[in-house]
Amino acid sequence: MEKTIFITGGAGFIGSHLCEMYISEGYNVVCIDNLVSGNLNNLSEIVKHPAFTFVQGDIRDRDLMMQLFETHKPSHVNHHAAQKSVAYSVENPSYDLDVNLVGLMTILDCVKAHPIENFIYVSSGGALSKKIEGTEKSSEADTPQLISPYALTKFTGEKYIEMYAAQYGYEFTVVRYANIYGPRQVPDGECGVIPIFLNNILADKPSVLMTYPDMPNGCTRDYVYVADVVEINKLASEKPVNTIVNVGTGEEIAILDIYKEILAVFEKNVAIFIEAPRAGDVRRSVLDAGRAADLLGWESKVGLHEGLTKLKKHLEIKK
Numbered sequence: 322m323e324k325t326i327f328i329t330g331g332a333g334f335i336g337s338h339l340c341e342m343y344i345s346e347g348y349n350v351v352c353i354d355n356l357v358s359g360n361l362n363n364l365s366e367i368v369k370h371p372a373f374t375f376v377q378g379d380i381r382d383r384d385l386m387m388q389l390f391e392t393h394k395p396s397h398v399n400h401h402a403a404q405k406s407v408a409y410s411v412e413n414p415s416y417d418l419d420v421n422l423v424g425l426m427t428i429l430d431c432v433k434a435h436p437i438e439n440f441i442y443v444s445s446g447g448a449l450s451k452k453i454e455g456t457e458k459s460s461e462a463d464t465p466q467l468i469s470p471y472a473l474t475k476f477t478g479e480k481y482i483e484m485y486a487a488q489y490g491y492e493f494t495v496v497r498y499a500n501i502y503g504p505r506q507v508p509d510g511e512c513g514v515i516p517i518f519l520n521n522i523l524a525d526k527p528s529v530l531m532t533y534p535d536m537p538n539g540c541t542r543d544y545v546y547v548a549d550v551v552e553i554n555k556l557a558s559e560k561p562v563n564t565i566v567n568v569g570t571g572e573e574i575a576i577l578d579i580y581k582e583i584l585a586v587f588e589k590n591v592a593i594f595i596e597a598p599r600a601g602d603v604r605r606s607v608l609d610a611g612r613a614a615d616l617l618g619w620e621s622k623v624g625l626h627e628g629l630t631k632l633k634k635h636l637e638i639k640k
């Protein structure tokens with residue numbers, strides 16, 4: 322049977338990799354993106370494919386979204402468009418609320434009018450982490466810290482997806498990402514220390530480590546290579562699990578160690594300076610992805626060293 326997927330934010334870093342995967346898996350793909358941080362160049366491999374449609378538009382544009390649902394009658398929605406920055410959500414919580422929740426409600430209104438089979442909603446395992454102690458890892462059942470507007474809107478979005486599933490008749494998977502990195506991620510200063518560090522390192526410019534005084538090696542994070550994220554989206558599109566799954570490696574890495582690993586892989590030596598953390602930054606984050614393994618047979622396959630080496634090769638090919 323023919324499958325049509327709507328992918329919001331499909332011109333972005335992660336979304337563009339997903340568009341490529343869905344095309345190669347035989348879906349008709351309708352990508353909606355307002356290009357606020359996405360870029361059409363990310364879609365150059367598939368933009369002319371007959372099964373691919375790009376629509377430049379805003380997920381909050383109700384008339385446009387209703388018309389697109391009416392025209393294309395998607396069986397699947399994969400919602401990646403978002404205000405993605407913790408720091409920006411602290412500065413501008415109204416915008417965060419508007420894109421992340423009003424935008425989601427617009428899509429859910431379309432789903433109510435034009436029922437779908439499968440909804441994938443992207444949330445944040447890092448921002449929704451509980452305060453972890455010792456060797457603990459965050460699990461989906463923990464109570465999140467909710468210390469930023471971004472965490473609040475992503476968490477509330479999860480609740481809307483769960484609440485409307487039965488009423489609107491779709492199955493769903495909430496994928497809670499750790500920190501994702503890989504080709505096409507941009508150093509826009511909003512999230513993703515890897516492209517920010519890498520950009521500086523390649524230009525021989527020092528970087529800044531924003532951390533708490535008692536964490537001299539930096540806050541800790543769990544870093545997942547984008548190919549692993551593509552794989553879990555593929556699995557969840559075939560077999561929705563109707564719950565939240567963490568998408569992480571289970572490896573907790575201090576940000577200074579990430580910096581050192583980038584220097585090693587790219588064979589560079591550039592200084593780094595310490596500054597105070599940004600408001601809303603969680604101190605430690607590492608995800609237990611056991612539920613994704615149990616329900617979807619998914620586990621992260623690409624370690625940090627291998628992922629950075631792949632990224633290096635990609636950048637060399639692009640030169």
Ligand SMILES: NC(=O)c1ccc[n+]([C@@H]2O[C@H](COP(=O)([O-])OP(=O)(O)OC[C@H]3O[C@@H](n4cnc5c(N)ncnc54)[C@H](O)[C@@H]3O)[C@@H](O)[C@H]2O)c1
Binds near residue numbers: 359501502
């Ligand atoms: N990158 C990570 O480490 C990470 C971690 C956790 C969660 N996430 C989530 O994954 C998703 C994708 O993030 P990304 O890193 O690929 O970021 P990205 O900025 O590259 O992608 C987001 C895309 O959404 C589009 N967009 C934003 N607002 C829109 C709107 N109102 N209407 C239509 N399109 C809009 C942007 O133009 C962009 O193409 C986001 O939901 C983000 O919160 C990312």
